[in-house]
Amino acid sequence: xxxxxxxxxxxxxxxxxxxxxxxxxxxxxxxxxxxxxxxxxxxxxxxxxxxxxxxxxxxxxxxxxxxxxxxxxxxxxxxxxxxxxxxxxxxxxxxxxxxxxxxxxxxxxxxxxxxxxxxxxxxxxxxxxxxxxxxxxxxxxxxxxxxxxxxxxxxxxxxxxxxxxxxxxxxxxxxxxxxxxxxxxxxxxxxxxxxxxxxxxxxxxxxxxxxxxxxxxxxxxxxxxxxxxxxxxxxxxxxxxxxxxxxxxxxxxxxxxxxxxxxxxxxxxxxxxxxxxxxxxxxxxxxxxxxxxxxxxxxxxxxxxxxxxxxxxxxxxxxxxxxxxxxxxxxxxxxxxxxxxxxxxxxxxxxxxxxxxxxxxxxxxxxxxxxxxxxxxxxxxxxxxxxxxxxxxxxxxxxxxxxxxxxxxxxxxxxxxxxxxxxxxxxxxxxxxxxxxxxxxxxxxxxxxxxxxxxxxxxxxxx
Amino acid sequence: xxxxxxxxxxxxxxxxxxxxxxxxxxxxxxxxxxxxxxxxxxxxxxxxxxxxxxxxxxxxxxxxxxxxxxxxxxxxxxxxxxxxxxxxxxxxxxxxxxxxxxxxxxxxxxxxxxxxxxxxxxxxxxxxxxxxxxxxxxxxxxxxxxxxxxxxxxxxxxxxxxxxxxxxxxxxxxxxxx
Numbered sequence: 048x049x050x051x052x053x054x055x056x057x058x059x060x061x062x063x064x065x066x067x068x069x070x071x072x073x074x075x076x077x078x079x080x081x082x083x084x085x086x087x088x089x090x091x092x093x094x095x096x097x098x099x100x101x102x103x104x105x106x107x108x109x110x111x112x113x114x115x116x117x118x119x120x121x122x123x124x125x126x127x128x129x130x131x132x133x134x135x136x137x138x139x140x141x142x143x144x145x146x147x148x149x150x151x152x153x154x155x156x157x158x159x160x161x162x163x164x165x166x167x168x169x170x171x172x173x174x175x176x177x178x179x180x181x182x183x184x185x186x187x188x189x190x191x192x193x194x195x196x197x198x199x200x201x202x203x204x205x206x207x208x209x210x211x212x213x214x215x216x217x218x219x220x221x222x223x224x225x226x227x228x229x230x231x232x233x234x235x236x237x238x239x240x241x242x243x244x245x246x247x248x249x250x251x252x253x254x255x256x257x258x259x260x261x262x263x264x265x266x267x268x269x270x271x272x273x274x275x276x277x278x279x280x281x282x283x284x285x286x287x288x289x290x291x292x293x294x295x296x297x298x299x300x301x302x303x304x305x306x307x308x309x310x311x312x313x314x315x316x317x318x319x320x321x322x323x324x325x326x327x328x329x330x331x332x333x334x335x336x337x338x339x340x341x342x343x344x345x346x347x348x349x350x351x352x353x354x355x356x357x358x359x360x361x362x363x364x365x366x367x368x369x370x371x372x373x374x375x376x377x378x379x380x381x382x383x384x385x386x387x388x389x390x391x392x393x394x395x396x397x398x399x400x401x402x403x404x405x406x407x408x409x410x411x412x413x414x415x416x417x418x419x420x421x422x423x424x425x426x427x428x429x430x431x432x433x434x435x436x437x438x439x440x441x442x443x444x445x446x447x448x449x450x451x452x453x454x455x456x457x458x459x460x461x462x463x464x465x466x467x468x469x470x471x472x473x474x475x476x477x478x479x480x481x482x483x484x485x486x487x488x489x490x491x492x493x494x495x496x497x498x499x500x501x502x503x504x505x506x507x508x509x510x
Numbered sequence: 511x512x513x514x515x516x517x518x519x520x521x522x523x524x525x526x527x528x529x530x531x532x533x534x535x536x537x538x539x540x541x542x543x544x545x546x547x548x549x550x551x552x553x554x555x556x557x558x559x560x561x562x563x564x565x566x567x568x569x570x571x572x573x574x575x576x577x578x579x580x581x582x583x584x585x586x587x588x589x590x591x592x593x594x595x596x597x598x599x600x601x602x603x604x605x606x607x608x609x610x611x612x613x614x615x616x617x618x619x620x621x622x623x624x625x626x627x628x629x630x631x632x633x634x635x636x637x638x639x640x641x642x643x644x645x646x647x648x649x650x651x652x653x654x655x656x657x658x659x660x661x662x663x664x665x666x667x668x669x670x671x672x673x674x675x676x677x678x679x680x681x682x683x684x685x686x687x688x
Contacts, residue, residue, distance in 0.1 A: 065647065066521075066546060066646065066647035067646055067647040070546075070646045070647065191581070191585060197590060198589065198590065199590060200585040200586070200589060200590060200592075201585075202592070202594055203582045203585060203586055203604065203605060203608055204586070204594045204595075204597055204601065204604040205594075206607075208608070209607040209608055209611075212607070212608045212611040212612070213607065213611050216611040216612075216614055216615045219615060219618075219619075220614060220615065220618045223618055223619065223622055224618075227622055227625075230631070231546075231547070231645070234637065234645045235546070235645040235646060237637070237645075238637075238642070238643075238645045238646060239646065250636075250637075251633050251634065252633070253637070254626065254631035254632055254633055254635055255630075255631055255632065255634075255635025255636060255637045256631065256637060256645070257544055257637040257638050257644065257645070258544040258545050258546060258644040258645050258650075259542050259543070259544055259629075260542055260543035260544065260545060260549070260552050260553070260556060260558070261542055261558065261629070262629040262631070263545065263547075263548040263549075263552075264548075264552075264553045264558050264561060265561045265563055265625055265628060265629055266548065266625065266629070267548050268560075268561035268563050268564060269561075269563055269567075269621050269622060269624075269625045272563070272564060272567045272617070272618075272621050273618055273621070273622070276567075276571075276614050276617055276618050277618075279610075279614070280611075280614045283607065283610055283611065283614075287607055290607075487546060487547040487548070488547065490546055490547040491547035491548055491549070491550070
């Protein structure tokens, strides 16, 4: 019966692979010398990272007066980047946990790199609030520890504190989820590699994994539990991020639609980033048989649905403003669409709502260059979404005398570039030192050929 | 005391599954199987009971939630009540998000470390070398030869029907762990 249901779908991986082929294909990029493309990307990323480190050093040493903030616009670029990066992380968890619970086997081709992306994106996100503190060496004040100030505790009623707990939990659980998924693959690499540093490291990290069925049985249970925990976690994290805004009484922020709107937006932007990385990875690491057009197409469909939800949220916000009869609320939305920052608003709408509509067309979904262009637009659009929400709600507040304009300084832009440097440096290193595709998972999900009889005999002779 | 084991190697998950079922029907004891990925249905075929790690997860999760709720209440209403915007000191709804995060954190770490403990996975542990290929493309079945009535040739004949690739007998000095 299963044979029939499988034939309805295109095979998960192409190219008639055996189990051994899968092992060797996925491990191969670790043994190969990195390509010129990898080196160029790596050099560019490290340079961006160095730029970021220097600017962060400068702005901490000088103070965050180096930013373009003013009394009216007290939150802008930094928080935009924070929400942008957290959002990107969420698609990783969606792919690794939510699609796991829904038994979507195609996720096995992309889940490892999506999880790595989550980890690096959340690291990037965490940097921005740290810098925003101005005195990051006092960051431990956010933890509720007994102190000599009385003990003066943290304020558990503040969404900003919830965020501290949410983001750090998310980072830790994502790291554990990623590591647990890596253990069987580390064992595979350990058994594939010659004695040396790599074997010693993977032997340490694989914790003596030997593929025992009893261990697999427990492992599957724990993996399922982690997926079940990560799913509500990812929703809670972005809900809490949205509450940083929604619990404030600022028109444009103070709406109940924020949690689902933010979660959908986060997943949308993350899917765009995963797809961007997938397209690059399959090309540069020659994994075309594993990350097939079929995978990209499914990512596109998910992205299209998320894009429509985000579009609906944009419309709902305007409707609610009009329907509320609240003059301030109505003003904020008119100002968003037609005020001095209208260019940012319409960039957001065209990138996030208009451009993804092309994905309805199958020919577009299966054309990689077009998909790549669309996902880049979505990445840009989703950054602007956060910028629009944050800055346009603040810059024209209740008192026209305090209205102000905001434009980022070179320091803020360099910090943002630096975060991309950190992200891509980590991601490119990950592609080199760890299997970019979950070997054990893809073996279990794809129905692979048996080992060919001839090689079987020769192997026996060797043994 | 030494123990004899029979190590049979297959190169297809279906063969392994059928072999496990047949071997168990013969009343032989299966020590373990070693596979490159989680073979679905193998736990049922081997008669493994559902893992109790779900309970570990539940207990840790509850401990995280209840512990954090208590802590938040103690901090905000007992240790040093601070008036925040006139909200009640013991407001429960605002305690929920952090309690939820604590529950997820403890449940996640608790079940992973319980897995490591129960399966004896730890850094520095040496994986056994008696079944090479089990992390690549081989499916290895380890049968205990405890019984005096164990008939090696009959078992090998049985395994032949499931396209066994290789069978080996190993004698292992006492001390568990393959």
